[in-house]
Structures are given as structure tokens and as C-alpha cells.
Amino acid sequence: MRKPPPKLDAVDRQIINALQEGFPLSPRPYAEAAARLGLSENSLIARLAMLRDGGAITRFGPFFDAAAMGGAFCLCAMAVPAAQFDAVAAKVNAHSEVAHNYERAHQLNMWFVLATETAEEIEAAACAIEADTGLSVLRFPKEEEFFIGFRVVA
Structure with a gap:
């Protein structure tokens, strides 16, 4: 049985919107992304897990343009x-x-x-x-x- 859609708070919305614009390529990307959002690294990771587990997002990861890479x-x-x-x-x-x-x-x-x-x-x-x-x-x-x-x- 499918879960009902989760209730998103303002921080959840900010995370979803901000991370669609890009994710840092750095030694600590979650810490850098979290700092930009005014969150701790652990808080961002926990919220992403809750968003995924609750069904608000289906995955969190890179989107590769297969055609641009020859695929x-x-x-x-x-x-x-x-x-x-x-x-x-x-x-x-x-x-x-x-x-x-x-x-x-x-x-x-x-x-x-x-x-x-x-x-x-x-x-x-x-x-x-x-x-x-x-x-x-x-x-x-x-x-x-x-x-x-x-x-x-x-």
C-alpha cells in the first residue's frame, strides 16, 4: 500500500529547490550544501533520508545526460x-x-x-x-x- 504524500515544511522545500540547482563538488559536499542552507551537515543528510523514505523524493543523486555522453x-x-x-x-x-x-x-x-x-x-x-x-x-x-x-x- 502506498504512503500518503508527506507534509513538507519550509526547510524541506528550501532543500528540494536549492539542491536541484546543483550540488557542490568538494571533499565535503553535504557540509558545503548544508552551510548554504543554514543547516548542519547531519541535519541535511537526515532530512534527505526522511524526504526519500517518506516518498517526497524518489532518489537523491546526480542526473547524467546519457545522450551528451554518447549514450x-x-x-x-x-x-x-x-x-x-x-x-x-x-x-x-x-x-x-x-x-x-x-x-x-x-x-x-x-x-x-x-x-x-x-x-x-x-x-x-x-x-x-x-x-x-x-x-x-x-x-x-x-x-x-x-x-x-x-x-x-x-
Whole structure:
């Protein structure tokens, strides 16, 4: 059973918004990021864990532009029976090629991105997910790139 969305306080919103703009590349990146936010390093790490564990964020880590590095990526969608959603999500997310995965209120209710070193590996990963789940994976290769900023407001 899915958890209800967490309640975010002003500090949680500040963290989510600030860290989308970049993360320091330094010997102590969490300490540096925390200082910019007026927090201690341990407090920032604990809050990130709470945000992840509570479902406000699905992961915390770098986003690599696979195409810019010579790789490939593809937006994918699946129609997953509601009763199987969590189990299917776990199977999909177990594949290292899955960059992120979101639930949508639509017949195609699971959307995720595959990122691989080659275009051929996209097809192999999608086929592996189909074999693991018994469900079809629709592939939507990128035709044009858009950047949509995301901000959490009060």
C-alpha cells in the first residue's frame, strides 16, 4: 500500500529547490550544501533520508545526460493493474537502466526513463522489464529536449 504524500515544511522545500540547482563538488559536499542552507551537515543528510523514505523524493543523486555522453535514453510507459503497481514498480526499479519512475493517474499509469550506453541497450532493457513483469513497455524515444524547472512552493 502506498504512503500518503508527506507534509513538507519550509526547510524541506528550501532543500528540494536549492539542491536541484546543483550540488557542490568538494571533499565535503553535504557540509558545503548544508552551510548554504543554514543547516548542519547531519541535519541535511537526515532530512534527505526522511524526504526519500517518506516518498517526497524518489532518489537523491546526480542526473547524467546519457545522450551528451554518447549514450541513449527513452521515455517508457506501462499500463499496470492497480493491485500489482507496487510489485511491478519494484521490478522495474531493480533495473539499473531505470533513471526514474513515476505513477500517473491514467491508463498508462507507470512512466519511467531508461538510460543506457547504446540505443540497442534501450531495447534490451525494455524487453527485460517486459519479461520480468509480463507487461508491455511502450517506448517513446526523444525527438526534442525540454527542460522544465520544478519548484516546491508553500
